[in-house]
Amino acid sequence: MFKKIKNTILKVDKFLYKKFGSDRSTKVLENIKEAQLIFSNLNKHAGERKVQFVGGCVRRAINGEDIDDIDLATSLEPEEVKELLTKQNIKVIDTGILHGTVTAIINKKKFEITTLRKDIFTDGRHANIEYTTSWKEDSERRDFTINAIYSDIEGRIYDPLNGISDLKSGTIRFIGNAEKRIREDYLRILRYFRFFVHYSKNDFDQEIIIAIKKNINGINKISNERILDELRKIFKLKNFDILFFNSISKKVLLNIFPQFLYYNRLNVIKKLKENLKYKFDSNLILALLVVDQSDGYEYFCHKYKVSNNIRKRFKNISKNYESLKNSKFYLEENLKKLIYFLGKEYVVDLLLFSVLININKKQINIEYLVDYVTKTEIPKFPISGDFLKKYGYETGVELGKKINNLKEQWIENNFIIDDEVIKKNLGNLKEN
Numbered sequence: 001m002f003k004k005i006k007n008t009i010l011k012v013d014k015f016l017y018k019k020f021g022s023d024r025s026t027k028v029l030e031n032i033k034e035a036q037l038i039f040s041n042l043n044k045h046a047g048e049r050k051v052q053f054v055g056g057c058v059r060r061a062i063n064g065e066d067i068d069d070i071d072l073a074t075s076l077e078p079e080e081v082k083e084l085l086t087k088q089n090i091k092v093i094d095t096g097i098l099h100g101t102v103t104a105i106i107n108k109k110k111f112e113i114t115t116l117r118k119d120i121f122t123d124g125r126h127a128n129i130e131y132t133t134s135w136k137e138d139s140e141r142r143d144f145t146i147n148a149i150y151s152d153i154e155g156r157i158y159d160p161l162n163g164i165s166d167l168k169s170g171t172i173r174f175i176g177n178a179e180k181r182i183r184e185d186y187l188r189i190l191r192y193f194r195f196f197v198h199y200s201k202n203d204f205d206q207e208i209i210i211a212i213k214k215n216i217n218g219i220n221k222i223s224n225e226r227i228l229d230e231l232r233k234i235f236k237l238k239n240f241d242i243l244f245f246n247s248i249s250k251k252v253l254l255n256i257f258p259q260f261l262y263y264n265r266l267n268v269i270k271k272l273k274e275n276l277k278y279k280f281d282s283n284l285i286l287a288l289l290v291v292d293q294s295d296g297y298e299y300f301c302h303k304y305k306v307s308n309n310i311r312k313r314f315k316n317i318s319k320n321y322e323s324l325k326n327s328k329f330y331l332e333e334n335l336k337k338l339i340y341f342l343g344k345e346y347v348v349d350l351l352l353f354s355v356l357i358n359i360n361k362k363q364i365n366i367e368y369l370v371d372y373v374t375k376t377e378i379p380k381f382p383i384s385g386d387f388l389k390k391y392g393y394e395t396g397v398e399l400g401k402k403i404n405n406l407k408e409q410w411i412e413n414n415f416i417i418d419d420e421v422i423k424k425n426l427g428n429l430k431e432n
Contacts, residue, residue, distance in 0.1 A: 025061060025062045025064075025155075026053070026058065026061045026062065026151045026155045026157070027061075027155060028061050028067060029053050029057060029058070029061050029067070029070075029151060029153075029155075030153055030154065030155050032070070032109075034106040034107055034109045034111070035053075035070065035072075035111065035153065036153060037088070037090070037106060038051065038072065038085065038090070038104055038106070038111055038113070039051055039152070039153040041084050041085055041087075041088050041090070042074060042076060042081065042084055042085075044084070049152050050074055050075050050076055051072050051073070051074040051075075051076070051113070051152075052072065052073055052074075052135075052150040052151060052152050052158065053070070053071070053072060053073075053150065053151045053152075053153075054071050054072065054073040054148075054149070054150050054151075055071045055142070055147050055148075055149075056068075056069060056071065056147065057069065057070045057071060058149045058150065058151050058157075059146050059147060059149060059163070059167060061151070062149065062164060062167060063167060063199075069110075069112070070109070070110070070111050070112070071111075071112045071114065072111055072112065072113045072114070073113075073114055073115075073116055073135075073138060073150065074113055074114070074115055074116065075115070075116050075133045075135075076115065077100075077115050077131060078094075078097055078100055078101070078102050078115055081102055081104075081113055081115075082102055085104055090104055090105075090106055091104065091105045091106075092104050092105075093105070095112065096112075096114075099114070099117075099129055100114050100115035100117050100129065100131060101113065101114040101115075115131050116131065116132050116133060116134065116135060116137070116138040117129040117130060117131055117132060117138060117141065118130055118132050118134075118137045118138070118140070118141050119141045119184065135150065135158060135160070136160050139160045139161055139175070140161075140175060140176065142175055143174065143175065143181055143185070143188050143191060144163075144166075144172060144173060144174060144175065144191075144192075144195060145161045145162060145163040145166045145171075145173045145174075145175055146163045146166055146167045146172070146173075146195065146199065147163070148160065148161045148163050148175060149163040149164060149167075161175055167199065169201065169202075170199055170200050170201025170202055171200070171201075171202060172192060172195045172196050172199060172200050172205070172208075173205075174188075174192075174208065178205075178207060178208045178211040179211035179214065179215065182211055182212065182215050182218070183215060183218065185222075186215060186218035186219045186221055186222050187219070187222050187226055187227065187230055189212050189215070189216065189218075189219055189252070189256075190219075190227065190230040190231065190234065190256075191230060192208060192212065193234065193243055193249055193252075193253070194230065194233055194234045194237065196249075197234065197237050197239055197240050197242060197243060198237055204246075204248055204249070209248055209252075212252060213252070216252065216255055216256070219256055224303060224304045224305060225304070225305060227256075227304070228304045228305075228306070231257075231282075231286075232282040232283075232286075233282075235282035235285040235286070236282050240285075241266040241269070241270055244263045244266055245266075250263070257289075259289075259290050259296075259299065259300045259303075260289040260290065261289070261290065261292075261296075262288060262289055262290070262291075262292070262356075263289055265288045265289070265356050266288070268355055268356055269288065269355070272355065273367070275367070276352075276355075276366065276367050276370070279348070279352060279370065280352060283310050283313060284313070284349060284352060284353070286300075286310075286314075287313065287314055287317055287349070287353065288353070288356065290314070291314050291317050291318050291321075291353075292318065292321060293318060293321035293322055294318065295318065297314045297315075297318060301314060312346075313345075313346065313349055316342065316346045316349060316350065317349060317350060317353050320350050321357075324350060324353065324354040324357040325357055327364070329354075330351075330354075330364045330369060332369075332372060333414050335347060335351075335369065335372065335373055335376075336376060336379065336414065336415065337411060338350070339373060339376055339378055339379075340378060340379050340411065340415070343378075344373055344374065344376075344378070347373050348370055348373055348374070351366055351369050351370050351373065352366070352370065354366065379415040381407050381410060382410075382417065383403060383406060383407075383417070383422070384403075406421070406422065409421060
């Protein structure tokens with residue numbers, strides 16, 4: 001009961017901030033009991049703040065958004081953090097110890113804890129760092145002002161670069177010189193576009209766009225895994241498609257991803273009802289951009305080292321591409337067979353992708369069919385070798401052939417088979 005009341009209070013608090021603003025905009029962070037435990041242990045022997053929330057979690061809390069990853073900054077060095085937390089039986093792993101980062105895990109919640117630092121040298125991909133005790137110096141090495149906002153566990157904000165003001169005005173501003181910051185890490189080109197889509201209330205900053213165009217080739221220094229991860233984050237945003245409808249951002253993105261031959265398909269997705277549109281995950285969005293009836297998608301999969309699951313999803317769409325143009329594909333009887341052979345996820349992919357194919361959409365309710373596939377149980381063949389052995393049949397090649405023949409008839413008859421068909425194929429079932 002107490003937990004339910006607490007959750008209700010947190011939801012109301014978040015709503016009131018979004019509606020009217022609030023002095024306690026970080027309350028959602030303050031109430032994370034696992035965070036309270038980390039703060040209490042790292043601040044235990046100090047009269048000053050030794051650890052603070054920083055970056056995305058603070059930005060999201062202030063903006064009334066859901067919190068996902070939680071990053072903490074600390075003036076303590078990594079070994080001190082590990083010692084203080086492990087004494088309390090808190091699990092700590094060295095996730096990025098060379099850059100001052102360890103990860104604490106409590107109740108399956110992960111907290112990335114990074115020592116305050118300043119960059120000594122950067123090459124556009126990696127940085128040589130030096131620890132510092134200055135929160136200001138730490139803030140100045142970050143990318144955007146909206147990512148350089150700190151908060152302690154009591155909700156006291158430290159905002160040395162006016163990130164809150166930029167967040168409220170929808171201004172995406174690099175810290176210091178934009179070109180210099182981009183050259184420190186070329187992935188910031190894509191990060192700029194991600195934050196622009198999510199938070200901007202203004203047009204592109206032309207000085208930033210000039211800096212991006214000058215340094216666009218630097219993206220080749222970044223690992224393809226990091227690029228793909230950032231791209232997925234962009235595709236999870238509600239209005240990411242505006243990047244492909246703006247001539248400036250479209251030119252930059254197509255320079256980085258020339259494989260996006262079918263970006264115009266996003267026009268179709270844009271017109272879908274919201275309850276159907278939200279079913280397109282980031283990987284299916286990728287498929288919309290690169291997959292057709294050929295194997296051209298393979299190059300993208302190879303270059304960005306996508307997982308086997310994503311590759312299989314792309315292959316499934318490509319292999320069935322032409323079938324999506326046939327109205328018989330959308331019959332429930334056929335979809336049930338596809339569920340059996342492919343699995344639900346792959347059939348839903350095909351249905352969602354089919355909104356792009358030249359079929360008579362007025363006669364086909366994709367939303368209904370997706371719901372049908374989701375709710376339909378995967379058929380299970382009712383006859384097995386063990387079932388038949390109970391009646392005296394011995395396993396072997398001939399029996400296997402008969403069972404396969406029965407399975408084909410079962411599938412053809414919409415996954416229904418009766419005793420007469422079984423008897424016809426196997427003879428009368430023998431008594432035990």
